[in-house]
Amino acid sequence: MIQRILTFFERYSFGVCTYMGERFNVSIAKIRLFFIYSSFLAVGFPLIFYFCAGIVLDIRHYIKRIRARAMDW
Template sequence: MNRIRRMIEWNVFGVCTWLGERMGIATSTIRKYFIYLSFLTMGSPLIIYLFIGFWVNIRQYIWFRKRNPLRY
């Protein structure tokens, strides 16, 4: 079970972790509420999750490109 959980945590965008660090809330709590909201609203938070995931990943990519002066 831990192996599956670790694989999922590494392969998803890390939105819950990012929100937890920004808001000072445990990541597991954010994941739990996200799952509850997804069931109650029939999956509409997935759109928000994907938007935030792409935004965070693009932002990290742009920041890395600016910080690395040796890259062509």
């Protein structure tokens, strides 16, 4: 059951924790725990950061796809 929940969030989330984990060479689970704990302490500010970072990452992926398509011409 827990594995299904984790798989759901991994598939449909923005991928911010994964990106940051790979970028800074830190465990993804530690970054997720940091966001969860800091959200409780900072009254949700890290969630705002998470969503903004997710939007920026989606825009970056969109731009990369457009550039790849343009290079195929």
